[in-house]
Every structure is written in structure tokens, then in C-alpha cells.
Amino acid sequence: MSPALPVADGPSVRRYALELARRHPRLLGSAVGLHVLAAAASLAAPRLLGGLVEAVEEGTTLAHVDRIAPLLALFLLIQTVLTRYARYRSQVLGEQVLAELREDFVAHTLDLPVGTVEAAGSGDLLTRTSRDVEQLSWTTRWALPEWTIAVVSAVLIFAAALSVGWWVALPCLLAVPPLAVGLRWYLARAKDGYLRESASYSQINATLADTVEGARTVEALGLGRQRIDAADTDCADSYDAERYTLRLRTAFFPAMEVSYLLPMVGTLLFGGWLYTRGQVTLGEVTAATLYVQMLIDPVERLVAILDELQMGAASLSRLLGVALVPDDREVSGAQPLDEKLEARDVRFSYVEGRDVLHGVDLDVGVGERIAMVGPSGAGKSTLGRLLAGIHPPRTGSVTVGDVGLVELPLGDLRGHVALVTQEHHVFVGTLRENLALAAPPGAGDVEIRAALDAVDALEWVDALPDGLDTMVGSGRRALTAAQAQQVALARLVLADPHTLVLDEATSLIDPRAARHLERSLAAVLHGRTVIAIAHRLFSAHDADRVAVVEDGVITEFGSHDELVAAGGSYAALWDSWHGRGS
């Protein structure tokens, strides 16, 4: 199993939650205060009604009714107005807290060492950025405020019921055993059950997306039966998960209903008995019964929201876990003397004990073009990443102007050396936003357009209906592979590093677009030091020097002509490439 990203423990989640609450003392105080007042206002009605019932029994006048009715109306209005502001304040607070939470999380995620994310697999991080953030948003915007309100109401109503008479506490105690046992049993099982349930729907969606987006492949290879079976299996799995949670609720819901019912029946019986003994008035019995009935609603909500809160806490602990990943960079403050890139006896391993680079030395002169060739898995890409400062070497050093790449702050590093891989990720957003990612502060449309022009892309960008404002990325307007590549290259022009590491930057490109792109690439490379990891040999041919990487070491290093003359593995490849025997 791959090492998962860390998860924060219970105490640190609670600490963080408290910290968040403390950041907004006024908002939190006013929201809770208003809720308390609103709940207090709501307590008048049963009391007044109880009084009225008693007065009716004892024979009263209409004047009494005319006094009570306006009072009822007044308390109702007060409660309405207080509820409005209490709800508003708490929703604003929820939004505020949520925004801080997600921004903190994204900031930490952006700082994650690439190696850690890759080792954990992208699935883990994707779950955190999507499902956990969504769960937490539901929790902070809805569940937490509702729960707080329910608690406040329940406490006040219970207090009001007690104010009618201490005897009311007795029937209320009847609810405690079923409530406590039911909750304990249910909460121990609910979280896993609901997580499994929601994962089963993600699986249904993923399979459907696979089938639909790969419909052509499904037809070509006759995979229809397999896809149908996969969908049916997903549904069956989901049904299993649903049946489990349904079983939980089948036991839990009735248990809760009974625990709400018992106090009400109990209050009526007990109150009625006390009334026959003359110990309480009819008004008190009525008011007490109505209060206990009133208590059902907040308690029901309080209970129903608990599993939401539980899942919210689990999501929060995963989001906070991201901040626990140790940084793999140590900024020293040293300034590079020049732009000379050097690797000295570099060894590196992704998995402990299994080095993929075994002592690589490389000097790259300023303005030099170096091509790196070699079989897949030989360590070319890894070396490229080390040369771009993405990973620190396990031993040895990679320096620019005698300063280690991992000692430079990320912002400075990219002015020296940048890396472009075969992944031409287009971010969701406008084209402008996609390009501005790499632009120095203060760069505007002029610089962006100039960069696009340099890579020969301005023409199609201007032809888009919304130009630079066109929304691109997953689910938006799809760019062709060639266009995505040009965007990646334009970003480089904007980032303007002295040294470029190109990791098979053109390899995923359809050959039909390659020629056009080579022109764009030439514009980017102009005037820079370039280390190109390439499989198209004609680009190696034009490099100043070619490094052949095999089994984690550089086995051949020299100009194209030298290597061809030397008759090594590069020469053999070159020959077969030109159709001269193999």
C-alpha cells in the first residue's frame, strides 16, 4: 500500500475548531445571544395558553382573553424578529468559517511536496479537495448552526418546563435510556455506513463516465457486456451499502420516536395524577405537556444532526492532516552567484532502499542545449525533476550558482529553472487565468498576449468567441492537445526562467501537430539553457551535447557526432532510426 497522507488526531481537530471560533468572538457571541433570546420568546405561548385553559375551566371573562391574545402576538413578533437576525448572523458566521477553512486547506495543499502526493496517489488528495471540503461546507453552513440552535432551544424549553414545576423532570428522564442507548449504538456505525454509501455513488458515476467517455473503445473492442456488468455490480454494491444504513435507521428511528413519546405521555399521566391530588393546577399540567411536546422538535433535530457532525469532524481531520506533511525544502537565504547548473554525485530513491539514480554528475553550461535520451524507466524524468528542484536528492547536490535548488524559496527558484512535463494540464478558469499563473506580479494582458504570440498561439486565441476570457479546463471548452501544449509553452515565456527542463514536453502530441509546435518551442527556447528529455531523435541531433541515461547513470555524454562516432547504444539507435539496419 502507498503511504497515505496524514490525518489529524481528535485533540488537534478540537483545538483548531476552538481556534476558529475564537477568531470571531463578536459574530459568535451575537449569534448565540440572539438565539437564546429568540428561544426564550418562544416559551411564552405554552405558559399563556396553559393560563387561559385554567381560566376557562374556572370560568373567566372575555376581558381576560383580550389581554392574553395581544400578549401572544407580541411575543410571536419578538420571536420572529430575533429569529431573523439570529439565523442571519449564524449563517454569515458559517460562511466566514468555511471560507477560512478551505483557504487554509488549499494553501497547505499547494505547499505539499510533489513526491508525497505521488506516493499517496492522487485519489487521496482528490477525495480531500472534493468530498471532504463539500462535507465540511455542509457541516459548517448548515449542520453546525442548526445543531447550536437546537441545543439552545432544547435547554431553554427544558428550563421553562422545569419552571412550571420540578416534577416535570421525572417524565423527561424516561427518554434518557432509549436515547442514550440508541445514539451510542447508531453513532458507532453510522459514519462508516454513510461513507461507504456515498463512495458507492462515486463509483457508479465513475463507471458511467468511463463507459460514456470510452463509448468508442467499448464498441471497437466489444466491451459492452463488461461495461453493463460493471454498472450492475456498482448498483448491487450501492444497494448493499444502502441496505446497511437502512437497517441502522430501521432500529434507530423508532427507538428515537419512542423516547420522544414517553416523556409526553408520562407528563400527562403524572401531571394529571398530581392535579387530582390538588398539588398542581390545570394550567400547569397543560403548559408542562405543551413544553414537553415542544421539546421534541429541537431534540429530534439535535439527534438527527449528530451523524452529520461526526462526518464533518472526520472530514476536518483529513483536511487538517494535509498541514502535517513535513516540508522537503529548507530555505537558506543564499543567493546564486550565476546560472550555472551542476549536479554532483546525485542519488535518489522514491522508495527507501531502491535508488533510481546511482551517482549522477552533470555540468550544464549557461546557454547550452542538452538532450537526454534513454529507455523508459532509466531515470531520465527523475533526473529532470531533480535538476528542476522538485525533489531534493537523497545524497549529493543539485546547485545553481553554487546554491542548492531546495534552499531557494519556490518563488525565486522558478526564475532560475522551470520544468515542463508531458502533462499539459489546463486549469479550470479563463485562458487568462491559466497563463497568469506563471506571470510575474504586475504582468497584464500585454505580456500575456506577447507570450501567446511568441508561441504562435495568438491567432487561435483571438479567434475564440471570448478570447482570453474563454473558460477552459475540465468540463469547459476543451483545448486540443496542441493548444494545451502551446498554453504550457506560453506560461514558460511568462515565467522567463534562465534554465528550462523539458520532460518529453512534446511527446503526447499528435504527430500531426508536432511540426507547428516545434516552431512554438523554438521561440521559447531562444536564449535559454535547455535540458530536453526527448524521444524524438531529430531533436537530440540538434543539441550541443547528448546524455544517454541508462539504469540510473549517464553512460554516454557528448555531442551527437561524437556519440555516433563512438558506436555505442546511441549510435545503434540512430542507425535504426534512419532505416540502416537494426
Added chain:
Amino acid sequence: MRSLPLDHPGVADHRGPGRFLWWMARGQWQTLLGGMIFGILTMSAQAVMPAVLGRAIDRGVAARDTRQLVLWAGVMLGVGLVYAVAGIMRHRFAVTNWLIAAYRTVQLVTRQAVHLGGTLPRKVSTGEVVSIGSSDISHLGQVMDISARFAGAVVSFLLVSVILLSTSVTLGVVVLCGVPVLMLLVGPLLRPLQARSAHQRQLMGELASTAADIVGGLRVLRGIGGEQVFLARYRRESQTTRQAGVQVAKVQSLLDALQVLLPGTFVVLVVWLGAPSAVAGEITAGELVAFYGYSAFLMIPLRTVTEFANKLIRARVSARRVCRVLSLTPDVTDPETLLPSPPPGSDLYDARSGLLVRAGRLLAVVSDSPDESAHLADRLGLAGEEVDDDVTLGGVPLTGLARAEVRSRIVVSDTGAQLFSGPLGERLDVGGRGGVDLALFTASADDILEALPEGLDTAVTEKGRTFSGGQRQRLVLARALTSDPEVLVLVEPTSAVDAHTEARIAARLREHRGGRTTVVTTMSPLLLDTADEVAYLEDGRVVATGTHAELLESCPGYRAVVTRDAEVPA
């Protein structure tokens, strides 16, 4: 409860959203009926509760009659238990109804996607079909789900009406007319709330995709140092979303306050109007308390009816989308009369381009425009948009054969071929005939397997994203080779692999296919060199054929395309 999913979802009536929903409801009428019965029972139990409480106060407490008190307390307990038991049964039926509708839709759409095959992306946006899974199934499920509560709402409203009117006509009329009127008053607030919520949801969705982008784009960001700019953008969007949330809160909190005000108004009204009757002895104290209960209860059925209307509207929108997908037909269908199958080992010929693919040979196709070769590959496998009789196998037009036969005899593996998630071994061995190891060796993909701790049992993630582009391409090639068809058409099978690997694939491919017909469209000299024959196309017509070496020698156009001597990057 029945076992889900159904073995076969049936044939849907997709002539319109209404008919589709009706078709769906008919298929699950038993559980819908069950849900409705328990729905009626649940809400009725809830509806009579105030009456029971009123009686208990009147006959038990006020009359100081312990027997009556115990009796009515017992009735209350009984009604409460009916409510609890019927409530959970209603819930179970409702969930089942939701699930049947949702799973059935997934099954229908999956089967339709398979049926449409390559036609699907040409006729409908794949995003639209995928969104059926992410949102429409739940809308369709919800309308089936709420039917139980809807039935309960209608019946309990009638029940309470009868009770109220039989007690006091004035109060009954006030409550029965007043509650719907007040509900209507809330209407104007709902529209801005829905608009603002929709706006907020959209922003939240965008924000979520921005965050999800980090996962795919972190390497890119790290490569160019775009983290801070990205974070600044995220913060900006996050704050905009927060502002939208505050706008929602403004309306939402008003609505929340109204939820207090409306039932409360009835309490005041009932007391004001009812108390004089009580004072005059026309109604009892307990009945007054019951009225208080009814006015609060009536909000529940009314809210349920509004909810039902909203969900029905949404379900119709979803049903319309499902119908649109279900009513599509594939471009290629089986002919009415099948022509006799050509014998195995027949030549494949395309009259339009003049391309002759000799049985048992490895033919490479090079075109001055690579689009043209991809297009030709599609036509050879009857996978293109236009269908004509130009392509023949052993003299028989492909259009005269059953679609399934063409697919099993000719397999086209194009550059867009997708790797499906699941256990790697199973996903590669599509026909279940074995031979994966040899295919992986030919595709020079054995190193990929070695790096996987679980080997062929490794789970492929969505679209094989954990593999690099070059790895994916080799796995797709291995899969095509494993399917081992009579004719295999490979489109640019090595465009994303390095030269060393390409050389190995080129050396192994011919032997692997030994004696089976293979067509490769490529520009790679390494692959071209191993082909039995190379056909060179200009403007979609074959202009020269021969071996790679012969064509290099004799055909300047070919030489220019293949070696790209004319243009070498600076």
C-alpha cells in the same frame, strides 16, 4: 423488499418526460403503493395527536377522572407507536422507491451508451450523459420517494379538515383557508431564494473544480512556480462564494423567521377566536389546545405538497434529458438482409482510397495529412460517421455484415482509446482468452508491470490516470494485441513512447501478429521499417506502395513526410 438492481431494466417509454415517469412508476407500483399506504398511516397518526391530547386534558385531567386519563394516555401511546412503526415502514418503502428509479436509470443509460458505441460522442456531449449519473438519477429517485409523503399529506389534510369543521365551523374555515393563503404569501420569497441559492451552488461548484485542479496540476504549478498566483485566485473565488452565501443568508433567514411567524399567527388567531367560544362553553378547554396543535400540524402537509410540486418539476427536466439520450440511434445498424460472411483470411479493400490490405500481412499507412490516416482507419473498421459500401472484406461490403461480426473480425485501436478502471489483467484480456503476458512483452510494457507491486491484479484508476501517457499507450496496445482479431488496425500506436521502446515494439510486433492481418498508421521510421508493405497516401488516395526502403528511395513526398528533413527545429 425486492433485490436490486433488476436483472434487466426493461425497455423504457422515451417518447416524452411524462410518459417516461409514468413508465417508471408502473414498473414499481407495488412499492409505490406500499409507501403511500404507510405514508397515509404515518401522517394520519400525526394528525390525530392534537385531538387525543385535547381529549386527555378534557376527560382525564380536567375531569379528574383517573381511568379516563390512563385510557387517553394509552391511546396517545398507541397512536405514537403507530406513528413510529408506520413512519419507519414509509421510510423503507420510500428509500426502495428512490433506489429502484435511480439504479434503473443507470442501467438504462449504460445499456444505451453501449448500444450507441462510437455514435454517442458524435450525437450528444458526453458531459451531458455523465451528468445523468451525478444529478438526474437523484431527481428521478426523489419524485418516487416523495410519493409516499405526498399521499399522506393529502389524506391527513382532509382528515384534519373534517375534525376541525365538525368541532367549530368558524375556526375550521379560518384554519383551512388561512393556511394555504399564508403558504402562498411565502411564494414571492422563494423565487429570489432559489435564484440566490442556485448562484451560490454554481460558485461552489466552480470553487470545487478549482480545488480539484490542484491534484492534477500540482506538478505543473511546481514546475513553473505558480502556487502563489493560484492561491490568490482561489482566495478571491472563495470570498466571492462567501459573499454569495451571505446573500442567500439574507433571504433564507427571512424565510426561517416566517416559519416561526406563520404557524404562530394561527396560534394567536385560534386562541383569539376560539377562547370566546371556550369561555361561552361552546368548546372545551381541551379542544382549544387541540386547535393549537392542528394549526401547527397543518404546515407539514402543505409544505409536503409544495415540495412534491418542486420535485416533480425537477424530475421532468431530468426525465427529458434521459429521454433525449435513450432516443438516439447508432449510425451503423445491422442490414435488413445479411450477406454471406467472407471466409477467414480475406483481403480488406477500400475503394475510396484504393488501399488494399492483403490478408496475413503487416501494412503500414503513411499519409501527408495524419488526419487522413486516422479517418481511413475508422473507415476500415466501420467506425466512422459516414457509412458507405466502399470498404469490402473478401469482396463483401462491411455494411452487408452484422455489426457484431465486423467488430469481432476487425478491431480498430485509435489514439483516443481509453483504458478502463478495474483489475489491470482483466481490463487487458478483453476476450478472456489469455495471452496478456505475451502482448505486454510485444508492447514493451513488461517494465510497467514489474513496477506494480500487485502486478496484473493492480486496480486501474479512472481512465488509467496513474499511468504516464507513454505507459497508457503501451497498455492500450497490449490490450489490442490481446484481443487478437483477424484484422487489427492500430492508429499511431507508438506516438508517445521513447525511441528505445519504440524500437523494441517495432521488432516484436510483426512476429506477434504472425500471419494475422495488421494495419498500422504511423510516421515512425522504426515501425515503417518492419512493415511488409507501406502505402503512402496523398489527398486521401494511395499514390505509392512498397517497402520503407523502396519508398524512401523512389518517392520524394514520402521521404519528406517521414524524415521531416525539410524542417528541423532550431
